[in-house]
Amino acid sequence: MKFSKSALFIALASVSMASAAQTNQNSLGKNINISSIINGNYQSAEKALSEREKGFSIGGSELAISGFIDDSLYGKFTTVLHEHDGDMEVEVEEAFIQTMSLPAGFSLRGGRFLSNIGYLNNQHTHTDAFADRPAVYRALLGDHYFDDGLRLDYLAPTDVYWAMGVEAFKGNKFRAENDEVKPKSTGVYTAYTKIGDDIGESSSWQLGFSYINNQNGLTALEHHEEEHDHDHEDEKEHAHEAEGEHGHEDAHGHSHAAKFTGKHIYGVDAVYKWAPKGNYKYQHLTLTGEYFKATDLFSAEEHQDEVDDLSHNGWYVSSVYQFSPNWSAGLRYGEVTVQEAHEDHADEMKLKESEFQVSYHTSHFSTIRLQYSHQDGTGELKPVDENSVTLQFIVALGAHGAHQF
Amino acid sequence: MVRISSKLLLVTLLCFGSVQSAVAKLNVFACEPEYKALMNELAPNAKVYSATTAMQDPHMIQARPSLIAKLRRADLLVCAGAELEVGWLPMLQMKAANSAVRNANTGLFFGTDHIETLDKLDKVDRSMGDVHAQGNPHIQFDPYRLLQVADALHQRLIKLDPEHQTEYQQNFANFKQRWTQAIKGWEKKAAPLKGKQVIAYHSTFRYLFNWLRIKQVGDLEPKPGLPPSSSHLASLLSLSNKEHVSAIVITSYQDSKGGQWLSKKTDIPFLQLPATVGADNTQDLFQLYDTVIVKLNGAIQ
Structure with missing residues (x-):
């Protein structure tokens, strides 16, 4: 759902002007909330596995409308701006309704929305402490996974927080190159559970487990024909073609397609937050870590046993500390190891990423961030420039929704 | 996986449904x-x-x-x-x-x-x-x-x-x-506070000051929600030289640095009042009000 022009964005903006006067009534009541995020960036070099280009960009800016449709339904519509090669594109990232009055802790969400897998995935990128999602997200989840589908969520009536749910998605973004089987129209199923609680009055934690079943996740490796010499030229051409296509995909990397797929993805995530006496106004610490592993990557008629054990996997850990209401800083380290299909076999590639950021918050509606990144990669994940610096500002206009934990 | 989860849901429901109805x-x-x-x-x-x-x-x-x-x-x-x-x-x-x-x-x-x-x-x-x-x-x-x-x-x-x-x-x-x-008791005890001028943090005590007729002449926050800046503290310093300020008042969850700095510079008493029940060992609303009025009376002469 892409629009080559920013017509929709502008249309939404005028709607926001018109209804801005009517907002600011009862906070939790019937009114519509309009919010906009402006995300301005300058990046000193192109990064491996990153959709953001070198130089200035406003990619990631968004405009959202949300509110209660009636007593039992909530709806949200979010458009996100993408800039690429001078073209501006608007993508609908969220267009969903959610039930608010199902009994016994159940809720249903339908439409297009962010999947509940992992810790970061269902958070909006503008609330991140770093300019980009961790490499493992960019490699395996298409930066952040949102799709058209349905979710059933259940929250247990326990003293300890315990949520669980299942989702079904169209799964086009997770569709692997495979001419041998017809892709399924509902391709992705997920299941997740999250538990969490406080430790004393100063600390809180959450632990999550996720599973993604991708029906279209197997990449077909090419047959290695017996008559080598005969087909060689042809194969080379074919490979070149595929590469060309791949290059094209890269140029449109903002399509949020996962670059590396598998039939199964398993994930575990943990977050720990601390603030003195639980008072988040002045100082607080956030520690986060996630691990993902994708298995059953390839279908290969002759060499199946050779590729059976291959997996993509990656992890990151991050630590962010807010020193004062105005200043925060964070460190993040992450790795991702992927298998890239190459004719009849797969090549392993690896990317290691170390990042450091300092942020200045003029208020809790605006952040100016300076980030240094060091990338160390092999194969196609080798960055042009190992070191890069990103200068970013993120501001929130209008009704600003409450943040998730 | 979908099937496993729905079973899990059912089990959870059975376990906790009964607990809930018992309470x-x-x-x-x-x-x-x-x-x-x-x-x-x-x-x-x-x-x-x-x-x-x-x-x-x-x-x-x-x-x-x-x-x-x-x-x-x-x-x-x-x-x-x-x-x-x-x-x-x-x-x-x-x-x-x-x-x-x-x-x-x-x-x-x-x-x-x-x-x-x-x-x-x-x-x-x-x-x-x-x-x-x-x-x-x-x-x-x-x-x-x-x-x-x-x-x-x-x-x-x-x-x-x-x-x-x-x-x-x-x-x-x-x-x-x-x-x-x-x-009646609180109003009697707080009578001497009437007309006194204070500098406070945020509008946390707006209703207290309104009730006891205390006047907040300055705010440690330059604007609501923003922390005290040095230039803003300097302006409060000159304000306390001009006006007679009886106390600098903040609450239990607010940062004391700015207020203490100002207090040191001006010799105006610095006072941290409980924001609500629980601070200063207060157990209920009565104790909360008692404590606040005792503390105000102690600081403001």
Whole structure:
């Protein structure tokens, strides 16, 4: 759902002007909330596995409308701006309704929305402490996974927080190159559970487990024909073609397609937050870590046993500390190891990423961030420039929704 | 996997469905300790949980898992409202999947919905800082408004739990009698404070100062929600040279650095008052008011 022009964005903006006067009534009541995020960036070099280009960009800016449709339904519509090669594109990232009055802790969400897998995935990128999602997200989840589908969520009536749910998605973004089987129209199923609680009055934690079943996740490796010499030229051409296509995909990397797929993805995530006496106004610490592993990557008629054990996997850990209401800083380290299909076999590639950021918050509606990144990669994940610096500002206009934990 | 999860759901339902029905007590989620204290007066048998403490700025609370779990099981949500909790309560409500605490006529009770707030604004602009269009939500130190809230809250309790109507009525009558009596005592003790000028942090004590006729001539925050800057502190320093300022007042969850610096420079007494029940070892609303007035009298000569 892409629009080559920013017509929709502008249309939404005028709607926001018109209804801005009517907002600011009862906070939790019937009114519509309009919010906009402006995300301005300058990046000193192109990064491996990153959709953001070198130089200035406003990619990631968004405009959202949300509110209660009636007593039992909530709806949200979010458009996100993408800039690429001078073209501006608007993508609908969220267009969903959610039930608010199902009994016994159940809720249903339908439409297009962010999947509940992992810790970061269902958070909006503008609330991140770093300019980009961790490499493992960019490699395996298409930066952040949102799709058209349905979710059933259940929250247990326990003293300890315990949520669980299942989702079904169209799964086009997770569709692997495979001419041998017809892709399924509902391709992705997920299941997740999250538990969490406080430790004393100063600390809180959450632990999550996720599973993604991708029906279209197997990449077909090419047959290695017996008559080598005969087909060689042809194969080379074919490979070149595929590469060309791949290059094209890269140029449109903002399509949020996962670059590396598998039939199964398993994930575990943990977050720990601390603030003195639980008072988040002045100082607080956030520690986060996630691990993902994708298995059953390839279908290969002759060499199946050779590729059976291959997996993509990656992890990151991050630590962010807010020193004062105005200043925060964070460190993040992450790795991702992927298998890239190459004719009849797969090549392993690896990317290691170390990042450091300092942020200045003029208020809790605006952040100016300076980030240094060091990338160390092999194969196609080798960055042009190992070191890069990103200068970013993120501001929130209008009704600003409450943040998730 | 889908099938496994649905089985898991079923098992969970069976386990906890029975537990829930066995608990007949009213389960109350209070956003701030003053509302928990009020609930303790009106419904001492209810199970009341306070989402925040006196050491936490109620504007800046994380929508953390433990709060979602607590709200999931609540029959009644009691908060200040007027957007005080706008940064976290909507997220809790969204995640708690509990429709009982979303209706402002039944399970959702905002204290400020039942009184006339001070400093309502016709127009709010972010350049004004983090202000509330619906007026100042820090109503815990206005004894008359608090009594109005208690009145409305006991009526709400009757509506939700009509079986215990007489109990709630008696509890409210009892509270009203003791509270009205206490107000007389506090007003007598606080009489010397009338007309005194103070510098304070945020508009946290707006209602207290309004009640006791204390005048807040300066705010340690340059704008609501923003921390004291050095240039702003310098302007307060020159203000305290011009005006007669009797005390610099902040509350239990606010940073004391700026106020202490100013106090040192000016020799004006520095005072940290409890924000709400729980700070300074206060157990209930009566002790809270007692402590605040004793502390003010001690500092302001």
